[in-house]
Amino acid sequence: MTRTYFLMAFIIAAIVAGCGPEQDTFLTNKVIAHRGAWKANDLPQNSIASLDRAIALGCMGSEFDVWMTADGVLILNHDAEYDSLEIEHSTYEQLLAVRLPNGERLPTVEEILRKGMSQNKTKLIMEIKPSSVSTERGQELAAKAVELVHQMGAQKWVDYITFDKHIGSKIIELDPEANVAYLMGDKTPQELKVEGYFGFDYNIRVLRENPNWIKEAHDLGLTVNSWTVNKEEDMEWLLENNVEFITTDEPELLLELIKN
């Protein structure tokens, strides 16, 4: 009887495992390349090339910034404008004319997701930029981003970050399963927990001023990330405090520190 029970349980477990998602092979080394890994190799930030480099280095995550063009295409760039074209007031067609220094076009989110989904070691950390036009336009961008991630089946690859609380709450509303971290630094861990965030991603200065927030976050089951951490002493301090993620322009240095 017991043997039959175990045999049945084994068969059911095997079926469930067979039907479930592929084994999670994402890295867990805490290293998130800020705008990709660009600095050491002089690559453009927010490019396919800098994502490729972050993947090649073996970073657990590669961050990028997202804006929406006037005609609703989601593209990567850090600032509100590129090469004197304001992204929110330019069409995708107009933006196709400008090139990054390595010859790439400004990548679309679709292109970066496709690239990221070609592997399963490095996750994509998608920063949704606040709109300079209106709060509503920022939320529209957030909704389009979540829709695209779902259309492409990229949920497993993508964590979201944002400075804009309206964007954060929109993503959480549309996908309560999504990992969303808040960047602004003006909410306590308790507030973030209540609002459904996965964690915070605060400037290193904010964490140096509020070191107790790290433990408070962990006690609440929230993750801790910090930006943009380029100094070795800050990296060491965060590692001693067992943070989950460190966002840096110097992923090579942080990978070396973690290895030792």
Ligand code: MG
């Ligand atoms: Mg960013």
